[in-house]
Amino acid sequence: MNGTQDSSSAASAQRQVRVQLVSKQEDIALPENTGPILVPTGLRRYALSTLVNNLLANDKPVPFEFLINGAFLRTSIDEYLTANGISAETTLEIEYIRALIPPLHIASFEHDDWVSAVDVLSATSSAASWASSSISPGQERILSASYDGLLRVWNMSSQIVATSPSAVDGGHSASIKAAKFLSPNSIVSAGLDRTVRLWKYAESEDGFSGKIAPQLELYGHKSGINSLAVHAPSNRILTASSDHAVGFWSAKKSDAPAAPENLLPSAASRNSKRRKLNSSISTPQRGPLALLSSHTAPVSAAIFDAKDSTVGYSTSWDHTLRTWDLVTAALVDTRSTSHSLLSLEHLPEHHLLATGTSARHITLIDPRVSATTISAMTLRGHTNAVVSLSRDPHSSYGLISGSHDGTCRIWDIRATKTDKDGVVGESVYSITRKSLEEAGKADAKRVGGEGVKVFGVCWDRSVGIVSAGEDKRIQINRGEGVLSSA
């Protein structure tokens, strides 16, 4: 027995391949150029990781992932070579990166009602970077928008720093569907009451109490607003509404045109009770800079181009992704898919737009006019509509998605395989809701993610993955090892 094993292992060990190990990250680069190394082809990820750790002479081994030609090594090198028809005599260039640590649950913040959206204010968040204000570690804030019509700002120790005023005091009169920090001291929110509201956020000195005060009300949409995007340097806001329009707004009172009269709540003269609901506090009311209406179904998401704030993208239930020139409010391009699109995120380094569909997958679309194929890649794994997407702050290849199936999934667009539907990606990790585990039903199959639907997800470099959902919680997860070394 032993003899045969030895001989077989010897036979496999005989095949060797020259590999060139490289890394793009400075801190884990090999000390000197080691040149090509001869390794047995039977090696898998773990053995290669040990090898790199030895080469780096790390005291504490760091798990690595290995990329060959832009795709993760998921098999042995031998199988990879066979599958791709590469000769073992060539020198393989293998890029190694830190492996993602399974994200660990950090905390959950409980709400009174479903939480529809979250945003993070931290040193690395876009709002802070736009304002070039520094937020010290530990002073990060998490903004949550809830279906009860209230915005809440949390500190990292699960305390509510501030809550937005109720409808009577100038708050949202219906559920809030989207909220974002525009700057460390201003917040934008929008919801089913068809308004976009700009809030002034102020904190006391100790940072344990704050105030969210209405600053501006923007009218223009005729139906509920599903999502919004902000661009602070230009003070611009994009909203996506169920009235088939994309709203383009200015966050500055002076820039914004007057609000359309017919859409103001006072126009509704139906009954006395509703009038009573109208706020006693008068807030300036403004209208949209432009309503971009060419979608034929509710618009689900609208974002700014990550590099060029004059370009906007929007997705709609009419299966299209449209590119807008925001300066002229003109439609530039339309990309039609075969499913309703429910969420949108830009991956600027790869010129791709990730969009979540009602058909339970994420489609990566190249929005450039020159692109010939509409769908560059499909990420499959969710079991319900994908309604929220966020970029990985650590990697330009990473992506997180929140779905109505009650999970958030981390994707790497390099971890792909090709099947009959084209290039298909699989999720790297799946984050389930902590509330299910606490209820002892983690393994119970939820039909359509009932009760644990994820409505919003946000991935911040310093805070981690923040997701909100139907379980009335914000859940924070963090890949510990990655973040500590970052």
Next chain:
Amino acid sequence: MVASAGSKKRKAVTRDVEEEAGAFSGDELAGDLNGALSDSANDLSSDEDDSEVELVDEFSSDEDDDEEEELDSDEIPSDGEDAVKKNSAKLTAAPADDESSGDEAEVNFRIEKDANGNDRYVYDEINPDDNSDYSDIDEDSNTIGNIPLSFYDQYPHIGYDINGKKIMRPATGEALDALLDSIEIPKGFTGLTDPSTGKPLELSQDELELLRKVQMNEIPEDGYNPYEPLMEWFTTEKEVMPLSAAPEPKRRFLPSKHEAKRVMKLVKAIREGRILPYKPPSEQEEEDKDLIKYDLWADEEERPDHIMHVPAPKLPPPGYEESYHPPPEYLPDQKERKTWEQADPEDREREYLPTDFGSLRKVPGYGEFVKEKFERCLDLYLAPRVRRSKLNIDPESLLPKLPSPEELKPFPSMCATVFRGHKGRVRSIAVDPTGVWLATAGDDGTVRVWELLTGRQLWSVQLSDEDAVNVVRWRPGKDAVVLAAAAGDDLYLMVPSILDPELEQASLELLDAGWGYAASKPAPSAAEEGKKTPPQWIRPSSALTDSGVCAVIPLRYVAKSISWHRRGDYFVTVCPGASTPASVAVAIHTVSKHLTQYPFSRRIKGGGPPQTAHFHPSKPILFVANQRTVRGYDLSRQLLVKIVQPGARWISSFDIHPTSSTASGGDNLIVGSYDRRLLWHDLELSQRPYKTLRYHRKAIRAVKFHPSGRYPLFADASDDGSLQIFHGSVTGDMLSNASIVPLKVLKGHKITGELGVLDIDWHPREAWCVSAGADGTCRLWM
């Protein structure tokens, strides 16, 4: 060739005249023989004529013999014949001969004394000379003429020859035998005279032996061995190499022209009918006439087979195991033999045990023979044989080629959202025309509006505390948002407060416009009032007004079905209750005029109260279903235009295909029934269903087409807790029928109180569908 030519010639001569010869030389082959033998045969026959058979064959052979002899004498005068004749003459006319030899005188008479001493002139026999015409008269021939020979039976003679002498009766068999027996013939007697010695010729022993050998077909020569060992001249072995290397002469390869000519000659003769290649087989049958045959089936007429006639099945041919000496693998081993012997004869797989007898002569008599034949006869006689038209068709090939569901995507396949909130059953569900909201109504008396995707309840109204809300429907069209609901005896028109001010205003105005019209209308006269008073629309109570209800129609009966006209100005309600008078069961309501009308004054024929009603999507036709039929009425002309008879016992719901009567398709209808059937009707084809789908275990509650033409989908909801999604594409081509493919069974609703899924609806644009369950939940499937 010469012989055959001779025979031919002979045939040509004798064909007409000579029947006997013709009969003998009937066939071509035998002709040669006959031709060769005919002379001797005739001779023999003439022999017989003269000697023995004269008595019998006198008449028949007279003429023939004469002619024959003439012919023969013309050709070949034969010595033997004359000799025999002379012999016979000697036998018959011996005394006369003696007399004639004695008379030789100048005159041709002499005078003799008779017994009385008187002179008696005795004339010589006339001896005709060569000049006589009768030169060759047969002196011995009988001259009695054409009278039966039996006249002479009592005389010793049988007639007279030409000289008037009696021809004595020849000695009969016994006398002849006695004579021959009396003569002792020495050994070697030949009866011939040796011409050299003049003594009687006698054969020696050697000569007799030689004759015997010749007769016995033996080789006469002594000491000749016919079986001497073969001395091979060269060799009998077949040599591989030829003796000479000379090439085969060319003539061996060329077909002979001479033979071809001859063959062609023959072929030509056959074609022209000069040669008959095969003898017609008729003459054989004429033989054996004395053998009497009874043809049992002589007058048998051929009958056509009876249509039910089945020929008896043939027994299969015997196999190896039935052999008397089967191969060893067919022989039973000890165990098999034992089980066979122990089994009941009826249970045995076969009735015999393969046995090896070694050789055929060891096979004993078969004891079961009679029994087996009897059973076989019984089988043939008694077995009922029925002609079954067996279709030899592969059942797989009969199945229609359905596309796989994968190709027909998208269609709803998973539950995406569960809507919880209703207490008790959810009876009705509807997606609004924009596809954003979902309205549901249930047993708890509430109407609720939900956000479709997330399942968030946005609005609700408590219409009734005790009565269930039976049905809720959105008004079609996007210019205003109005919900119509039926709870208890009343209908409610609502504007949910989820709208933007402008749209809300438009909706409210739409509903409010009718108040003025209704008020301006003259009050119904007393006579009309007596018949049936259409209900007056009333304003709801303030509590209801605050929650969004704008108008109430007191119908006085429980409405279970609401269906809007596509323009949004009319809707039709049906009160299917048994207590509802037939005239008010169906009502059409005009929103803009706040007017309720009853289009039918009498009960709709053909089964029970009306169940549900829908407007045709493009034509001014109202379809009303009662328990068994669906009828289409042209409202403008007040005519019944269509009757559909699904054949279901109790129709629960029906739906009209959205592209009906447009360019892309004719009228298509699906009908669901409480007796578990889903029926597809093509109204162009027939009143009867084009397809009947029975896939549910329990009653079908609701059926619905996808409202947009984009997805050719339809779904049904059943009490067994499942929805079924079908692909039913309707083409504009009149020749091709709709193809229906079952796509998906959606399970999830729990069966509560025997009820499963009560209502379904489709998203107006997407291939999403929603269902309302008796378990208090609604589900979005996508």
